[in-house]
Amino acid sequence: MKRFAALFNAIDQSTKTTVKVAALAEYFQEAPEEDRIWTIAIFSGRRPKRAVNTTRLREWGAEVAGIPLWLFEEAYPIVGDLAETIALVLPAPDTETDHGLTHWINALRDLSQVEEPGRKAFVLDAWASLDPTQRFLFNKLLTGGFRIGVSQKLMTRALASATDKDEAEMAHRLMGDWDPATTTWSHLILEDDPAANASRPYPFYLAYALEDEPQKLGKPTDWQAEWKWDGIRGQLILRDGKHFVWSRGEELMTDRFPELARARDFIPDGTVLDGELLAWGDGAPQNFNALQKRIGRKTVPKKLLSEAPVILYAYDLLEWGGADLRQTPLQDRRATLETLCASLPDDAPVRLSPTVPFDSWDTLAQTRTAARDAQAEGLMLKRSDSPYLTGRKKGDWWKWKLDPLTIDAVMIYAQSGHGRRANLFTDFTFAVWNGNDLVPFTKGYSGLTDEEFRKITAWVKKNTQQRFGPVRQVTPHHVFEIAFEGIQASSRHKSGVALRFPRMSRWRHDKPVQEANSLEDLNEMLKTYG
Incomplete structure (x- = not known):
């Protein structure tokens, strides 16, 4: 030790x-x-x-x-x-x-x-x-709560340095369903292990958010555009007569999506697809709310399989005929993927995620505004000649997301954080108006600077009305702009709604409490975006 x-x-x-x-x-x-x-x-x-x-x-x-x-x-x-x-x-x-x-x-x-x-x-x-x-x-x-700031990338760099092996190879070896209690250093790091290779996914290629105007990327003809789907990123692996489904978080999810077992009937061995797991209905992707019913379930009842069937919307081909295609240009990988998907029957659990045609960046910007209508979060921009790299790299892949939805809300409860922020109040509950009452509807934990957290902490200490264990009820006074990616109906929440990825985007010093949004405003957003 x-x-x-x-x-x-x-x-x-x-x-x-x-x-x-x-x-x-x-x-x-x-x-x-x-x-x-x-x-x-x-x-x-x-x-x-x-x-x-x-x-x-x-x-x-x-x-x-x-x-x-x-x-x-x-x-x-x-x-x-x-x-x-x-x-x-x-x-x-x-x-x-x-x-x-x-x-x-x-x-x-x-x-x-x-x-x-x-x-x-x-x-x-x-x-x-x-x-x-x-x-x-x-x-x-x-x-069982061990967490430390060591990223997968940092660890693979260290392993590559210690073993004189390629960093990408190290990243690939650490993927998959290996057990530290049964494997050895030699099997995991040094030797080729065919048994492990059968189920092992490839490290995912991740995109950076596009911060500048897309015109700075160069000629539109050098780029491929796709919808950025709001689902679960996953790889479908078909090897040795079996199939495996892996999430981007390195979680083996094969049993959670039994529909994908039928892919073995149509897709040859030695194939690895990268795509988005989406609930599918009426010939189109459904919103994330439909998929959420399946998340966390290790066994899926027949009724739910019928109500929220899942497909893999494939947008990349990483392995074909047992050959690693990651260094092949995207346009060539895509061509092979299109040929494969064209041969699949209409009821196959794998479908081709379409590209978004455009002839100018302005045209694409206009198309992007309709992303939510397509059940997407925005667009993905990928250089046509790009290889499939490991981890988050700048240059070839970018995500061009829509601006988040926002609503102004009143802070009514505060709780201290953990770790280095244990002495600060960083976890807040927010409410909107329902007549003359404030109704809690979401929590927020991120989005403020350290200085803003220090200021709100000092205010909370002076304006606590009641204590409920570690939670403090405070005087309704401060309004915050809450940003979020989606909204859905929820019977578990008093407000009747739940937000997807809520966070504090702005402290509205300029807005009095009476001008915060209402539950009616949230319900209108639910009608439009839910």
């Missing part, structure tokens, strides 16, 4: 990418191979399941620290992180251990089978033998 703690400190204490990459590369060269695998897994989000509930951890932490539980509970929201709070209040360790990361993870995985007295004894013994940083990391693993 000492080596892993030293790595954590090196990464946590620097903002320089080069320093982080160097620290990771050194670790991947020198740490035991089993610890390297678990480090990759942890930084990739493959965390052990929670072994002890947080209520017990708070009680045990207060007990070992010799402080009353109420005092611990008061300190917790100030620190903003349970693992860190416990690490800070515990006394100095009275022993020392040199167990590695894998030892602790294996012990935590076995802990779920132990009765509570045994779990408590194990946790207290661990706290007594670990220094503060190691305790913090142990607590993170214990709660």
